[in-house]
Every structure is written in C-alpha cells, then in structure tokens.
Amino acid sequence: xxxxxxxxxxxxxxxxxxxxxxxxxxxxxxxxxxxxxxxxxxxxxxxxxxxxxxxxxxxxxxxxxxxxxxxxxxxxxxxxxxxxxxxxxxxxxxxxxxxxxxxxxxxxxxxxxxxxxxxxxxxxxxxxxxxxxxxxxxxxxxxxxxxxxxxxxxxxxxxxxxxxxxxxxxxxxxxxxxxxxxxxxxxxxxxxxxxxxxxxxxxxxxxxxxxxxxxxxxxxxxxxxxxxxxxxxxxxxxxxxxxxxxxxxxxxxxxxxxxxxxxxxxxxxxxxxxxxxxxxxxxxxxxxxxxxxxxxxxxxxxxxxxxxxxxxxxxxxxxxxxxxxxxxxxxxxxxxxxxxxxxxxxxxxxxxxxxxxxxxxxxxxxxxxxxxxxxxxxxxxxxxxxxxxxxxxxxxxxxxxxxxxxxxxxxxxxxxxxxxxxxxxxxxxxxxxxxxxxxxxxxxxxxxxxxxxxxxxxxxxxxxxxxxxxxxxxxxxxxxxxxxxxxxxxxxxxxxxxxxxxxxxxxxxxxxxxxxxxxxxxxxxxxxxxxxxxxxxxxxxxxxxxxxxxxxxxxxxxxxxxxxxxxxxxxxx
Amino acid sequence: xxxxxxxxxxxxxxxxxxxxxxxxxxxxxxxxxxxxxxxxxxxxxxxxxxxxxxxxxxxxxxxxxxxxxxxxxxxxxxxxxxxxxxxxxxxxxxxxxxxxxxxxxxxxxxxxxxxxxxxxxxxxxxxxxxxxxxxxxxxxxxxxxxxxxxxxxxxxxxxxxxxxxxxxxxxxx
Numbered sequence: 001x002x003x004x005x006x007x008x009x010x011x012x013x014x015x016x017x018x019x020x021x022x023x024x025x026x027x028x029x030x031x032x033x034x035x036x037x038x039x040x041x042x043x044x045x046x047x048x049x050x051x052x053x054x055x056x057x058x059x060x061x062x063x064x065x066x067x068x069x070x071x072x073x074x075x076x077x078x079x080x081x082x083x084x085x086x087x088x089x090x091x092x093x094x095x096x097x098x099x100x101x102x103x104x105x106x107x108x109x110x111x112x113x114x115x116x117x118x119x120x121x122x123x124x125x126x127x128x129x130x131x132x133x134x135x136x137x138x139x140x141x142x143x144x145x146x147x148x149x150x151x152x153x154x155x156x157x158x159x160x161x162x163x164x165x166x167x168x169x170x171x172x173x174x175x176x177x178x179x180x181x182x183x184x185x186x187x188x189x190x191x192x193x194x195x196x197x198x199x200x201x202x203x204x205x206x207x208x209x210x211x212x213x214x215x216x217x218x219x220x221x222x223x224x225x226x227x228x229x230x231x232x233x234x235x236x237x238x239x240x241x242x243x244x245x246x247x248x249x250x251x252x253x254x255x256x257x258x259x260x261x262x263x264x265x266x267x268x269x270x271x272x273x274x275x276x277x278x279x280x281x282x283x284x285x286x287x288x289x290x291x292x293x294x295x296x297x298x299x300x301x302x303x304x305x306x307x308x309x310x311x312x313x314x315x316x317x318x319x320x321x322x323x324x325x326x327x328x329x330x331x332x333x334x335x336x337x338x339x340x341x342x343x344x345x346x347x348x349x350x351x352x353x354x355x356x357x358x359x360x361x362x363x364x365x366x367x368x369x370x371x372x373x374x375x376x377x378x379x380x381x382x383x384x385x386x387x388x389x390x391x392x393x394x395x396x397x398x399x400x401x402x403x404x405x406x407x408x409x410x411x412x413x414x415x416x417x418x419x420x421x422x423x424x425x426x427x428x429x430x431x432x433x434x435x436x437x438x439x440x441x442x443x444x445x446x447x448x449x450x451x452x453x454x455x456x457x458x459x460x461x462x463x464x465x466x467x468x469x470x471x472x473x474x475x476x477x478x479x480x481x482x483x484x485x486x487x488x489x490x491x492x493x494x495x496x497x498x499x500x501x502x503x504x505x506x507x508x509x510x511x512x513x514x515x516x517x518x519x520x521x522x523x524x525x526x527x528x529x530x531x532x533x534x535x536x537x538x539x540x541x542x543x544x545x546x547x548x549x550x551x552x553x554x555x556x557x558x559x560x561x562x563x564x565x566x567x568x569x570x571x572x573x
Numbered sequence: 574x575x576x577x578x579x580x581x582x583x584x585x586x587x588x589x590x591x592x593x594x595x596x597x598x599x600x601x602x603x604x605x606x607x608x609x610x611x612x613x614x615x616x617x618x619x620x621x622x623x624x625x626x627x628x629x630x631x632x633x634x635x636x637x638x639x640x641x642x643x644x645x646x647x648x649x650x651x652x653x654x655x656x657x658x659x660x661x662x663x664x665x666x667x668x669x670x671x672x673x674x675x676x677x678x679x680x681x682x683x684x685x686x687x688x689x690x691x692x693x694x695x696x697x698x699x700x701x702x703x704x705x706x707x708x709x710x711x712x713x714x715x716x717x718x719x720x721x722x723x724x725x726x727x728x729x730x731x732x733x734x735x736x737x738x739x740x741x742x743x744x745x746x
Contacts, residue, residue, distance in 0.1 A: 132587055137594050141642045144586070161642060195583055195645040319636035322629065 014185035018148030018178040019048035021186065022112070025155035026056065028189070029110075031083050033057045033074060033440060035067040039087025040127060041114025044180040056083075059440065059469075062461035064091050066433040068098025069459065072107050073437030076420045077395055077445075079232060081108040081162050082437065088114045088176075089127030093134065097427055099169050100138045104424025105253060106230060108167035110158045115144065117177040131173045140168030148178045152189035160191055165198030166317040167230055198316060202333035202341050209329045210288065210312045214244065215348045217286035219309075219355045222246050223269065226253035226423075227291015227315060233336030234258065234416035237290065240339055244349050247359050249277040251292045252408055253423040260392065260412025266359060267368075270298035271559045272405045275366035275571045278559065280359055282566040284309040291315060291335040294324040295424065304564025314338045368409045369556075369572040376550045377526050379403065379478050383410035386448060386476070389533040394446040395420060395438050399431040399455030402484035405555040407450045418445075429458030432475065436462060439471045446474070446537065453479040453506055463516040466542045474536055475518075475544040480551040481506055488554050493561075502551070513544040520544040575604065576623050576631060577657060577727050580638060581646040584610065584617040588643045592619065595641065601625065601634050605659075605724025616645065620726045622702075650727060654734055657727035660699045662687070663709060666716035667694040675715060682708045693718055 071082025267274030370380040435449035513520035556570030688695035
C-alpha cells in the first residue's frame with residue numbers, strides 16, 4: 001500500500017505507519033547505527049528509513065549473521081546497545097547464532113525482525129518462521145507486536161531490558177501489516193515491567209562480611225570477569241586491587257578489566273590460562289569473584305576449583321550465584337557499584353606479603369612459553385609482535401580456536417573494552433564481522449581482527465563491507481590450513497586421528513582480498529614480520545595478511561577436559 | 574524432593590512457553606502445572622509441583638523463575654500453611670451390578686457423579702493429591718477407562734501458624 005508519513009486526517013489526528021512509529025522510537029532511543037539486511041517483511045521499515053532520510057546509519061552487511069556479529073562488536077567496544085534489523089523467515093533464522101552468542105556473553109542487543117502479516121501467521125506462509133518460539137530460550141526477552149501503537153512502549157522497554165541488569169539480547173518481531181498500515185500517532189512509551197527490577201546496589205551487610213574475610217585472609221585473590229567491563233568498573237578494580245595489594249586473575253572475557261602488564265596481574269585462569277593464575281585459584285583461602293560466572297572452561301573439575309577458599313561472588317544476576325560453586329558470601333550488585341562501596345569502606349589491609357612473594361616468583365618461573373623455530377612463524381611470538389607494534393592498545397577481535405587462545409595469552413591488554421571475542425558460545429566466524437562493528441563504533445582506534453583460516457571462511461563475505469566503507473581493519477589470518485583446535489584435541493585425546501580437521505584446499509586469500517579491493521600480504525618467515533606489521537599499521541586502510549604457521553603448533557599449557565585446575569600439562573619445563 | 578512453587582506472572586502471550594521452556598532447557602522436572610487468572614487484572618497465577626534433587630537445584634530453579642521478565646513473584650510454599658487441591662475426572666467401567674458398590678466408594682471421598690452411560694460412570698473428585706490417588710486406587714479393580722487430572726493448585730492459608738505439613742504429607746522434604 002502507498003504510505004506517506006504524517007498524513008493529517010480531517011479531524012486533525014495524526015496518522016502514521018507502524019514503521020514510522022518504529023523509526024521515531026529508535027531515534028528516541030538515540031540509536032546511531034543499525035546493522036541490517038532488507039527483505040519482504042521489512043520493506044515498510046526500510047521504506048520508512050528512506051522517507052525519514054536515514055536518521056541513523058544503516059550498515060548493510062552481506063549476511064544476517066554478519067549483521068548481528070557486527071552489532072555485538074559494536075556493543076562490546078562502545079557499551080551501547082547494538083541494533084539489528086532482519087526480515088522474516090531466513091532473515092530471522094540466520095540471526096540465531098548471533099543471538100545465542102550475545103545471550104551467552106551478556107551483550108546488549110535490540111533485534112528487530114519482520115514477520116509475515118498477522119492474517120497469515122500460522123499458515124506456513126512464504127518466509128514465515130516461528131521466531132518467538134525459536135528465540136524465547138536465547139533472548140533475555142522477546143516481543144511480537146500485536147498493535148502498532150504498542151511500538152513506542154515496546155521499543156523503549158526493549159532498550160531498557162537489553163541494557164540494564166545483566167545485559168542481553170531483546171528481540172521484537174513485527175508483522176508486516178503492523179509496520180505497513182496507518183495508525184494513530186502515539187508517543188506513549190511508558191515502561192510497564194512489574195516483574196523486572198534488577199538489583200544494582202550491593203547489600204552493605206554482605207559487603208561487611210566480605211571485608212571481614214578479606215582482613216583475615218592469608219591467600220586472597222580477585223577473579224574479575226566481563227561483569228566488571230560491562231559495568232565500566234575497570235578503574236575501580238585497579239584502585240581496589242592496588243590499595244590492598246590483591247593479586248588479580250581474569251576470565252577469558254574479563255581480559256582488559258585489569259592492565260595486562262600490571263605486577264598484580266596473574267593472567268587468565270582456566271583451560272589455557274597461566275599456571276600461576278590456576279595455582280593461585282587452587283591454593284587461595286579467599287576467592288572474590290567480581291562479575292564472572294564460573295564457566296566450565298575456567299573451573300575445570302569443580303571439586304578442584306578453589307577447594308580451600310571461602311568464595312565471595314559479586315554478580316548482578318542472582319541466578320549465577322551458587323549455580324556452579326558453593327558461595328559463602330553472595331552479593332547481588334552491579335560490579336562498579338560494589339567496588340565503589342568497597343572503596344568507601346574501612347578495610348584493614350590484609351597481611352599477605354608471603355603469598356604475593358610466592359605468586360610473583362611463580363609468574364617469573366612459569367610464564368607462557370613456546371618454541372621458536374627460525375623457519376616458520378611461531379604464532380605466540382607473532383601475537384607478541386602485534387602487541388609490541390600496537391603498544392597493547394589495539395582493539396582485538398577473534399574467532400574461536402587456537403588463534404583466539406594465543407591472542408588471549410600473548411596480547412596483554414592495557415585498556416578495557418578492547419577485547420572482542422566469543423567466549424560462552426565459541427562462535428567461529430565471529431571475528432571479522434565483529435571487527436566491522438568495533439571499527440564503526442570506535443573509528444579512531446586501531447582494530448585488528450585475528451582469525452583462523454577456518455573461521456574466516458565462515459563469514460568471509462563481510463570483506464565487502466570493509467572494502468566499501470574503507471574500514472582500516474587489519475585482518476590477520478593465522479593460517480595453519482587446519483581447524484587447529486580440533487586437530488590439537490584429536491592429537492591429544494583421539495590418537496592423532498585427524499578426522500576432517502585438515503584442509504586439503506584453501507582459497508588464495510590474497511587474490512580473494514584483491515577481488516574485494518583489499519590490500520593483501522603473504523608472510524611465511526619470522527624475519528619479515530616486524531617490517532610487515534609496521535607497514536600494515538602505518539597504512540590507512542584495510543589490509544589482509546596471510547600469516548602461514550606450522551599446523552602442528554599447539555596451545556599450551558592446558559587443563560585437559562575433566563581435569564582439575566591444578567593439573568595443568570604443558571607448563572614451561 | 575517435591576516442592577510446590579507458586580508464581581505470579583504477567584498475563585502475556587507466550588508466558589507459559591517461556592517458563593516450561595526454561596524448565597526443559599535446564600532439566601528441571603515438573604510434575605504438574607496449573608495456570609489461571611489471579612485476583613489482579615493482567616496477572617496470572619501458576620502453581621508448579623516440581624521434583625528436584627536437592628536444595629541447590631531448588632534455589633537455582635526459583636532464581637531462574639525470578640529471572641524471567643514476566644515473573645512478578647515466586648514463592649516456595651511447600652512448608653507454609655497452605656491449601657493445596659487438585660481435581661480429577663475418573664471414567665470407570667460400571668455396569669448395573671457394581672454401581673451401588675461404586676457409589677459406596679464415592680461417598681466417603683465426597684466425589685460427584687458427573688456423567689453416566691450404560692457401561693460407565695464419570696466421577697469428579699477434588700482434594701489433596703494423596704486423596705485423589707487413594708480414590709483412583711480403590712476404583713482400579715472395576716476397570717478405569719480414562720483419567721484426567723488438573724494437577725495441584727494451592728494458596729497460602731489466611732493465617733500462617735506453624736508449618737502445616739498435613740497438606741504435603743506425601744512429599745519428602
């Protein structure tokens with residue numbers, strides 16, 4: 001049907017389309033960027049964007065999965081909600097991986113999907129999918145709009161739910177007739193969520209218990225997760241740790257919440273964490289967890305995780321407390337608010353110099369390590385070189401697998417909000433589109449996308465977006481012509497039977513980049529690395545570098561599956 | 574252990590699906606659910622009988638319920654003074670020779686005959702779960718054709734005295 005915005009009826013009431021209400025609500029929510037892909041059921045919405053002269057930037061990715069990972073990257077580095085728009089049916093189902101990823105890693109997203117017209121819902125209409133049914137278990141909340149006039153309220157609630165409490169994805173499914181048809185203008189966006197009242201302020205009594213335990217502790221450690229970053233509390237964590245000289249361990253997603261080169265930093269804990277971090281957790285008598293959820297890749301065998309420690313758990317999501325690890329002092333709060341309150345309390349500094357001396361010695365004796373080989377590039381060394389050449393200040397996005405772990409181990413983050421990786425869901429294909437969102441969100445920062453040759457090929461089509469927007473992303477393929485982590489597990493646990501993990505043919509990545517109009521370089525030898533990095537970082541535009549590494553390289557040290565955090569193998573001899 | 578969880582929810586589309594989906598995703602075992610409108614407009618009341626392994630699982634279950642955006646209130650009322658009832662419809666083979674005998678069973682249970690045909694009788698009985706169970710057991714020898722049970726619904730008593738375990742006597746706590 002023909003639609004014109006803001007037609008006036010005879011009685012003077014304003015009529016608009018549902019799509020107009022949607023666009024106005026997004027403007028009201030201060031949306032700056034929308035990552036989307038058009039299609040039949042969202043045509044009225046795309047038309048309204050056009051008629052409103054694009055009040056926000058629309059980024060046309062080349063696959064809906066690319067759109068949503070880009071929105072995740074944007075959310076991760078800016079702290080603002082990422083907004084995604086996709087059509088019904090396949091548009092919506094292509095988002096499923098990204099929605100689940102955002103749910104697992106607590107990223108604020110508002111996702112708008114088109115739906116077939118209300119009159120044909122339930123009839124298996126063209127491009128119909130039960131998006132509500134599909135996304136109920138993987139969203140923080142989801143809506144199907146039944147009346148266009150609800151749109152201002154629903155959009156307002158969606159942003160509120162996505163960004164408060166424990167952030168997460170919220171989906172709004174809009175039938176085509178709702179966005180297309182005329183309705184009365186309505187601006188009432190009053191939130192009505194009696195069941196949603198996240199606890200933000202910590203309970204003072206509980207904090208006092210924490211302080212009491214801390215004062216008495218002999219072997220305390222702080223475990224900082226992504227909750228600290230989501231609450232924007234990294235500076236307070238640093239103050240708190242420095243004031244009481246407390247050693248800090250990060251989770252994978254918590255990296256950057258504490259300066260990577262700080263002397264109190266023990267490194268990442270867990271499966272591929274540092275020996276020192278894991279032994280500190282094992283031997284601690286007090287573990288203060290701030291904003292981490294005790295993921296199994298961190299804990300290893302639960303019985304061996306901090307067996308002698310009293311556990312304090314600060315988390316904004318009460319359901320995370322006590323879910324995996326028994327907890328003496330539960331504190332439901334925003335990490336920043338809790339740290340603020342702790343910094344205002346009188347605390348007798350714990351006497352832990354013996355513990356610190358031991359940990360510092362362990363850091364020196366048991367660092368991450370690797371073998372240098374003059375012929376081929378050692379991937380660990382390569383990441384160190386990237387760190388050095390970018391002063392530890394680049395935004396790093398990754399896929400999932402060996403390169404991700406090497407990046408986590410060897411790129412020591414000096415700044416918060418620069419680490420963009422898929423932790424909970426472990427989504428291959430995440431790194432490249434996430435870099436697009438990160439670069440658009442922080443245009444002045446250096447963005448490096450470290451990807452494997454496997455994951456890169458899952459979302460390779462997004463090179464088009466990088467090229468057309470001239471986003472100066474540095475794409476570093478750590479190319480071992482294999483699914484390295486799968487291969488490593490097959491070597492370690494499946495008798496070296498490399499079942500479907502070695503690529504027999506990869507595309508010519510250089511020509512591929514060339515096809516997209518992106519500069520590309522092939523690097524085989526370590527001696528060429530420093531010059532290439534310098535050249536790449538100096539170049540104001542996208543570059544793809546194909547770094548060839550030995551397929552036999554492994555990520556070490558390791559807590560094997562089912563083993564305790566104190567049973568690491570592959571520690572520096 | 575069995576627990577009775579009472580839940581006040583926003584009466585929006587899909588809310589039952591959200592909650593049963595959460596139970597299924599997290600492998601919580603539900604024995605019964607009843608849902609109905611509550612005294613307040615826009616709010617519905619759900620009563621679940623769940624079977625959980627231990628206190629930790631129970632805590633996780635109530636927290637996950639709380640976490641649902643549509644859930645306004647969650648209470649574990651198992652150990653409170655409550656009135657818990659369910660309704661069952663039992664269709665039993667009842668030729669003319671045994672009708673009087675069956676009537677004799679119905680009376681002490683205060684059941685009501687709600688349908689009679691040549692070969693069958695359908696009896697409505699309400700009460701605590703164990704009463705309904707006992708009633709069904711007694712009817713079994715006559716040949717039960719069909720049973721429909723509502724599951725337990727429950728309310729707190731007006732006055733909370735000491736724990737009134739009689740209502741949950743069949744539950745191991």
